[in-house]
Amino acid sequence: MPKGPRGEKRPADVIGNAVLIGRIATGEVEDTQNDPSKEHHRRGGKAGGAARAGALTPEQRSEIAKKAAAKRWGPG
Numbered sequence: 001m002p003k004g005p006r007g008e009k010r011p012a013d014v015i016g017n018a019v020l021i022g023r024i025a026t027g028e029v030e031d032t033q034n035d036p037s038k039e040h041h042r043r044g045g046k047a048g049g050a051a052r053a054g055a056l057t058p059e060q061r062s063e064i065a066k067k068a069a070a071k072r073w074g075p076g
Contacts, residue, residue, distance in 0.1 A: 011017045023029040053061065 011020055020029065024031040056064070
């Protein structure tokens with residue numbers, strides 16, 4: 001089953017997804033955007049990313065970005 005951008009489970013086919021949207025619109029099913037039990041993960045990640053960016057020099061950040069771009073766009 002495919003997962004949405006935040007890992008939520010969604011139907012794989014178009015018709016199944018349309019039925020789910022209809023059920024959400026009519027109130028049969030509740031659509032939750034964020035799982036409250038995992039909210040602390042999001043807050044920690046945001047704080048950790050900012051702390052890491054603040055600790056790195058501009059040259060280090062540039063090198064990390066170049067490495068990431070090469071991995072994403074390079075062969076293999």
